[in-house]
Amino acid sequence: MKLNVLIVDDSAVMRQMVQRTLRLSGIPLGEVHEAGNGREALDRLREHWVDLALLDINMPVMDGEEFLGIVRGDEETRALKVIVVSTESSDTRLARLRAHDVEIVHKPFSPEQLRSVVLKVTGIPADAHESGEVAVPGGDFDF
Amino acid sequence: MPTNPVKSLSRAATSTFESLAFLVPEECPAAGAELVPLAAGASVTWRGPLAGRVVVGVADGVLRAVATNMLGTAGDDPAVRRDALGELANVVTGNVLPLVAGAEAVFRLDAPQVHDGAPSFAPAPGEARAAIVHLRFDEGDAVVAFFAAAAREAA
Numbered sequence: 001m002k003l004n005v006l007i008v009d010d011s012a013v014m015r016q017m018v019q020r021t022l023r024l025s026g027i028p029l030g031e032v033h034e035a036g037n038g039r040e041a042l043d044r045l046r047e048h049w050v051d052l053a054l055l056d057i058n059m060p061v062m063d064g065e066e067f068l069g070i071v072r073g074d075e076e077t078r079a080l081k082v083i084v085v086s087t088e089s090s091d092t093r094l095a096r097l098r099a100h101d102v103e104i105v106h107k108p109f110s111p112e113q114l115r116s117v118v119l120k121v122t123g124i125p126a127d128a129h130e131s132g133e134v135a136v137p138g139g140d141f142d143f
Numbered sequence: 144m145p146t147n148p149v150k151s152l153s154r155a156a157t158s159t160f161e162s163l164a165f166l167v168p169e170e171c172p173a174a175g176a177e178l179v180p181l182a183a184g185a186s187v188t189w190r191g192p193l194a195g196r197v198v199v200g201v202a203d204g205v206l207r208a209v210a211t212n213m214l215g216t217a218g219d220d221p222a223v224r225r226d227a228l229g230e231l232a233n234v235v236t237g238n239v240l241p242l243v244a245g246a247e248a249v250f251r252l253d254a255p256q257v258h259d260g261a262p263s264f265a266p267a268p269g270e271a272r273a274a275i276v277h278l279r280f281d282e283g284d285a286v287v288a289f290f291a292a293a294a295r296e297a298a
Contacts, residue, residue, distance in 0.1 A: 016214055
């Protein structure tokens with residue numbers, strides 16, 4: 001199975017960079033959806049099945065922290081796997097984010113760092129991409 | 144500020160150019176940085192225990208290389224180049240703030256403002272230029288400055 005991902009960042013270049021890094025890292029990607037802020041990301045979640053969201057924090061309209069609060073408060077989306085990809089370095093704010101059950105990748109990140117966290121969050125075996133067969137825990141669905 | 148702002152800015156800017164744009168800089172004496180020919184600039188303002196802004200100016204060759212290296216394809220589109228420069232300034236800002244203000248401080252960053260032409264590195268009324276760093280690449284030069292404002296605002 002391939003991962004359907006949602007990349008949320010107000011920079012189109014950063015969204016492309018994250019997607020490119022995932023592909024170059026051998027992460028098996030299915031559909032890749034993008035959003036420029038938290039509000040758009042909520043719309044994408046209503047429209048598509050998403051296995052993993054990669055989320056920036058500082059964004060206009062709706063920031064990543066507000067988005068996380070809504071997602072975790074909604075029965076339909078609360079189990080969404082989320083990786084925060086942000087410049088945020090404040091221990092205070094990082095603790096608030098971790099309370100939402102997320103992993104955090106700090107910008108600038110290396111491809112290895114992003115790949116490692118994606119594998120950890122999704123439970124994909126590190127060598128899965130070599131066989132092309134990937135089972136996502138909790139993802140036994142027919143699409 | 145609890146730490147040396149020049150060293151903090153140099154560290155944040157160097158690591159960001161290296162990791163985000165795959166450009167390895169050589170640091171030059173900052174004296175005369177205002178005379179470096181720059182093609183574009185981006186600034187990011189923030190509020191929190193400190194207020195202020197970071198300004199990043201880059202030569203045309205650096206601007207193109209940043210966009211190309213971030214995307215992995217030719218960064219020919221001016222809008223893409225502006226977006227890439229803005230994101231680079233955003234990451235520099237996010238990385239320098241905890242170095243100068245401590246890891247507990249919470250800041251709110253505004254969206255990057257990007258414009259064509261060389262940016263001004265003179266402080267605006269009510270702020271002071273705390274640090275300026277001049278970086279040199281094979282593709283040209285970049286100048287990064289850190290301005291701190293007197294006002295304190297809640298994040």
